[in-house]
Amino acid sequence: MTYDAVVVGGGPSGATAAEDLARAGKRVALLDRVGRIKPCGGAIPPRLIVDFDIPDSQLVARITTARMISPTGRHVDIPIENGFVGMVDREHFDEFLRARAARTGAHRHTGTFLRIERDGDGPRVIYRDRATQEERTLATRLVIGADGARSEVARQEMPGGSTIPYVIAYHEIISAPAPTGTYDPDRCDVVYDGRISPDFYGWVFPHGAQASVGMGTAVNGVNLKTATAALREAAGLAGCDTIRREGAPIPLRPLDRWDNGHDLVLAGDAAGVVAPSSGEGIYYAMVGGRVAATAALSALVTGRPRDLSTARKMFMKEHKTVFKVLRSMQDAYYKSDERRERFVSLCHDVDVQKLTFEAYMNKKLVTARPMAHLRIGLKNIAHLTRLVPEAYT
Structure with a gap:
């Protein structure tokens, strides 16, 4: 089979792109490593829930207050009026999106992306199958690279794709306690303190029976685990059981170009679409997947490779000012x-x-x-x- 598109990366961006193309009747392959859980506070706004039809079953908490905490410990509680911020656990949320794409018609493949080869018939995505460790090939007309902030697709295929600036995010998923004087399961805490992060912030985000406690920084030499331990101590969470620890880069700005002008377009973290200041990524990743799918669909229908450039244009038209x-x-x-x-x-x-x-x-x-x-x-x-x-x- 020759696919219309191969999507490399099965996070929120890649899964969204694969689902949208499958719904449009295109032959789509979704390649993902599986088993990796991205460190993420897990907050999704109401617009995401509506735009991407997220069921209540995926929400592990509904946040009604945000607390901003200063370096001296002063804080301000900001009520979220007329709604709530939904919280998801990436371990389950990402798989939900991948499974939904598959139910829509996308073909799932599990393995590690290796390279793209080209001949007269178009690009071929080469990957190492997870089960057999053998190299396998997916022939396709177009490729969507949605494989994260350190995208191997971008590194190999796009000028500047290996030099995108990023912060390193680290968090610990813990067993959440009952409400205490310092912890509220309906409140997100954002800690602006140079002792936790010299250039970003720390967070305590409830996930129902669990909580995400973490921080991010672009400064070399900061001990992420020590900073997170200090954050847990300050939040009264030092004694809670640690379920898992995760770390990953978060890009700091969108790439200047997302397509190669021929047969490939980037999406999500691979394109650098994480909101500055907040580090919010899930919503923008899914929008990035959607505009990549829209641009790919246009290129497939018209036969014009230049249509791939409309992905970035569509995204920036709506979100450039906010960024x-x-x-x-x-x-x-x-x-x-x-x-x-x-x-x-x-x-x-x-x-x-x-x-x-x-x-x-x-x-x-x-x-x-x-x-x-x-x-x-x-x-x-x-x-x-x-x-x-x-x-x-």
Whole structure:
């Protein structure tokens, strides 16, 4: 069989691309290593639940409050009005998406991607079968590379694909305790403290009977396990049983180009689509898979390889401004504990709370409140120029 598309990588991005193409009646192969669980807080916004038809059975918790914690231990609790943030466990969520793609018609293959070879009949994806350890071949018309932040497809096939900047994320899945003075199963804690992460943040995210406790950093030499142990101690979770430990890179910015102009397009972490500042990736990965599938479908129908470039264009048209704002916020506030302290102070502001979570829930900037945007801009300037005291609330 010659497939219309081979999707390399079976995370949320690859599984979404494979499902969308299969639903469109295309012959699709989904190649995944299986067995790897990405470290991830697991938060998914309401828009993802609706856009990608995620059933309630996949939600292990519903978060109604976000707590921002400063380097000095001050905190602000932000209620999530008119909804909730869903939490998923990647161990089960990713497999649910892969299985759904297979039920739609995608052919699953389990193994490790090795290389792409080409001849007059088009590309052939070579992989090592997990069960037999033999090399096998998938002939195809197009390839979608959705194999993560250190994408082997991108490294081999795309200029600059091996140099994308990233942070290393590490977390521990633990047995969650009952509600205590420091832990609430309905609340996500985000810790902005240089002792935990000098350039990013730490988190405590409930997962029902479990919780994800972790941090991320791009600074060499930081001991991820020691920092996470300190975070668990501060959160009163040091004595909880550890179920598993996971680490992986998270890309910091989208690649300038996602396609090779011929027969390949990248999606998800392989294309660098993780939100700056928050590190949120599941929603943007699935959108990346969807636009990659849309671009691939167009190229298959028209026979124009240049249509593959529309994947990045579609994504950036909707999300470029949000990414730019979040990058500016990270650059402004994550560089020192003094700035992090000010950022948490700014989070006390009602305008900041409402606009931030409306944008998060709906995945677009709120434009209906120009005066609120103006007030936030002025408050940002006041904090960054130290016109207000550090402990301003």
